Amino acid sequence: MTMALQDKEHTPQIEKNTNFLQALGHALEGIGQLLVRERNMRFHFLAAIVVLIFGLKVGLGRSDWLWVTVAVFTVIMAEFVNTIVESIVDLIVGDEYYTLAKVAKDVAAGAVLAAVGFAVIIGALIFEPYVWPWIKMILTR
Numbered sequence: 176m177t178m179a180l181q182d183k184e185h186t187p188q189i190e191k192n193t194n195f196l197q198a199l200g201h202a203l204e205g206i207g208q209l210l211v212r213e214r215n216m217r218f219h220f221l222a223a224i225v226v227l228i229f230g231l232k233v234g235l236g237r238s239d240w241l242w243v244t245v246a247v248f249t250v251i252m253a254e255f256v257n258t259i260v261e262s263i264v265d266l267i268v269g270d271e272y273y274t275l276a277k278v279a280k281d282v283a284a285g286a287v288l289a290a291v292g293f294a295v296i297i298g299a300l301i302f303e304p305y306v307w308p309w310i311k312m313i314l315t316r
């Protein structure tokens with residue numbers, strides 16, 4: 176369950192942002208919250224770094240990088256949506272059980288799973304030519 180923000184850590188502000196830097200600060204804080212609150216997000220972040228290193232090592236082409244970028248950002252966007260849904264549901268229902276709260280949270284989690292499935296398919300298609308020879312070598316030893 177998503178925990179409520181600790182009010183004492185923040186200077187309370189409910190008015191509109193007054194300038195770009197203030198808005199940017201809050202947006203970056205939002206990205207930070209995603210990394211702090213969602214353990215899955217930290218795993219996705221690590222996986223993206225591994226893909227980045229492997230892609231650089233095998234020398235992926237421009238269009239392959241484009242697909243990898245789409246896959247990575249699809250997962251990140253799904254995690255954003257998941258965290259937004261969890262936070263809003265918790266804000267509204269608190270610790271009460273509601274069937275619609277379950278539907279909202281389960282569908283949001285399903286969106287992340289679908290995005291991860293998409294990323295796995297993209298990764299398999301792109302890295303297959305580099306990884307398959309190694310697998311074949313190991314299997315035929």
Ligand SMILES: Nc1ncnc2c1ncn2[C@@H]1O[C@H](COP(=O)(O)OP(=O)(O)OP(=O)(O)O)[C@@H](O)[C@H]1O
Nearest residue numbers: 176177261268270271272273274276277280281284
């Ligand atoms: N208020 C509620 N009413 C009904 N079901 C709930 C409620 N809160 C949580 N659940 C159920 O518990 C599951 C896990 O809750 P929640 O999403 O808060 O946990 P989580 O560990 O933060 O999830 P995630 O791994 O997706 O970040 C939900 O997918 C939902 O099925």
